[in-house]
Amino acid sequence: MSADAERAGRLLGGRYDLTSVIARGGMGVVWEATDRVLDRPVAVKEVTYPVHVTEHEREVLRERTLREGRNAASLDHPHVTTVFDVVEEDGRPWLVMEHIPSRSLQQLVEETGPLPWQAVARIGLDVLDGLVAAHRAGIVHRDVKPGNVLVDTAGRGYLTDFGIATATGDSSLTTTGTMIGSPSYMSPERAHGEQPGPPSDLWSLGATLYTALEGRPAFAKDEPMATLMAVVSEHPPPMLHAGPLEPLVRGLLTKDPALRTTPGQARTELQSALSGAPAAQAWPPPQSSAPPPTRSADAAAAAGGDQVERISAEDLKALALGSAALIGSVARDAADQARHLADKRRARRADRADRAAPPPPRRPAATPARPARRRFRFRRRWVVVPVVVLLLALSIVVIGVVALLGSAFGWF
Ligand SMILES: Nc1ncnc2c1ncn2[C@@H]1O[C@H](COP(=O)(O)OP(=O)(O)O)[C@@H](O)[C@H]1O
Numbered sequence: 497m498s499a500d501a502e503r504a505g506r507l508l509g510g511r512y513d514l515t516s517v518i519a520r521g522g523m524g525v526v527w528e529a530t531d532r533v534l535d536r537p538v539a540v541k542e543v544t545y546p547v548h549v550t551e552h553e554r555e556v557l558r559e560r561t562l563r564e565g566r567n568a569a570s571l572d573h574p575h576v577t578t579v580f581d582v583v584e585e586d587g588r589p590w591l592v593m594e595h596i597p598s599r600s601l602q603q604l605v606e607e608t609g610p611l612p613w614q615a616v617a618r619i620g621l622d623v624l625d626g627l628v629a630a631h632r633a634g635i636v637h638r639d640v641k642p643g644n645v646l647v648d649t650a651g652r653g654y655l656t657d658f659g660i661a662t663a664t665g666d667s668s669l670t671t672t673g674t675m676i677g678s679p680s681y682m683s684p685e686r687a688h689g690e691q692p693g694p695p696s697d698l699w700s701l702g703a704t705l706y707t708a709l710e711g712r713p714a715f716a717k718d719e720p721m722a723t724l725m726a727v728v729s730e731h732p733p734p735m736l737h738a739g740p741l742e743p744l745v746r747g748l749l750t751k752d753p754a755l756r757t758t759p760g761q762a763r764t765e766l767q768s769a770l771s772g773a774p775a776a777q778a779w780p781p782p783q784s785s786a787p788p789p790t791r792s793a794d795a796a797a798a799a800g801g802d803q804v805e806r807i808s809a810e811d812l813k814a815l816a817l818g819s820a821a822l823i824g825s826v827a828r829d830a831a832d833q834a835r836h837l838a839d840k841r842r843a844r845r846a847d848r849a850d851r852a853a854p855p856p857p858r859r860p861a862a863t864p865a866r867p868a869r870r871r872f873r874f875r876r877r878w879v880v881v882p883v884v885v886l887l888l889a890l891s892i893v894v895i896g897v898v899a900l901l902g903s904a905f906g907w908f
Pocket residue numbers: 518519520521522523524525526539541577593594595596597598599600643644646656657659
């Protein structure tokens with residue numbers, strides 16, 4: 497009999513009846529259970545310790561679960577999973593939560609590929625509300641990603657898993673400099689080893705919405721450090737399915753936290769995208785308890801960025817040094833990004849004007865289409881480069897002549 501089967505049917509803390517496994521996450525197993533006292537369904541997170549953990553690491557995991565309980569319990573928000581209880585049994589804590597019949601955004605993307613932008617906008621608004629409530633309470637989530645967003649049968653979003661969240665005043669559990677998280681969803685400032693603040697969660701929300709819209713993460717390489725390098729220095733690849741949400745996602749994925757889209761701006765942009773938008777067809781998808789279908793290549797790509805990784809202090813230092821050289825290119829990226837958005841806005845305006853204007857008279861078919869003439873544009877480098885080359889050549893000649901005269905007349 498498997499360990500899961502043995503535990504199913506177990507009465508935890510004399511009160512919670514474990515029924516079946518909902519999911520296996522980075523920290524353990526999440527169970528569907530029934531609270532015998534209040535006679536209601538609950539979800540129970542069992543923290544499983546990896547086989548070779550040291551006593552110290554065990555203590556850290558235990559502390560982290562208790563902290564998740566405290567953080568989530570201090571928040572009372574309709575879009576944050578509520579924690580009801582923490583039970584300590586078998587020498588480890590078990591987290592008892594509100595049960596939300598749902599699938600994670602990660603599962604949905606793996607099963608169905610990119611989600612309609614209208615659905616993503618609604619989920620985005622819900623998660624944003626939950627995040628703002630956490631920030632107001634002084635809690636930074638630090639692990640916002642598709643695996644930690646639940647989507648219920650009505651298409652509403654819930655933020656869960658405050659496992660690596662920090663509350664103001666809490667001492668950090670990662671005192672050794674090791675960083676824990678999912679590189680594809682970590683903000684650039686976190687990748688630089690800085691203490692993450694609320695804007696860091698907004699970056700992760702942007703990266704989460706990107707995955708939901710495109711069916712794959714914006715940044716996912718084979719190695720965690722390569723992914724972090726891409727996070728600090730690369731543009732997200734062009735978005736093909738984002739519709740009116742593209743500027744919002746790009747704004748959230750701004751490298752500089754001071755320039756990043758704020759929660760207020762994000763809410764306004766999401767609401768205006770949704771105002772008057774028809775509900776997405778075939779949404780929400782039917783809920784099923786059946787195992788997900790065999791993964792496609794896209795599903796595997798979507799899953800690629802969700803693993804929790806441990807990144808050592810040395811690697812972070814190397815990244816900080818390497819990326820210092822990249823700061824110039826990041827600044828260029830920001831300028832490119834701004835230019836790209838301005839171009840798109842111009843194209844949209846021109847498109848609207850075209851549609852409003854009467855169609856232009858057609859050319860007679862016999863007239864051969866003349867190739868468009870390229871506009872002549874003067875470039876400063878056409879003057880600067882030859883002048884610099886000429887000056888260099890002249891100075892070499894002068895130095896040569898002086899050297900010749902010098903040796904002839906014995907000056908040196
Ligand atoms: N309250 C809940 N109700 C229903 N399902 C849940 C609940 N909490 C978590 N899950 C499921 O369990 C998965 C892992 O949960 P999570 O809290 O993220 O654990 P981990 O810390 O192991 O990542 C989620 O992606 C979701 O599918």
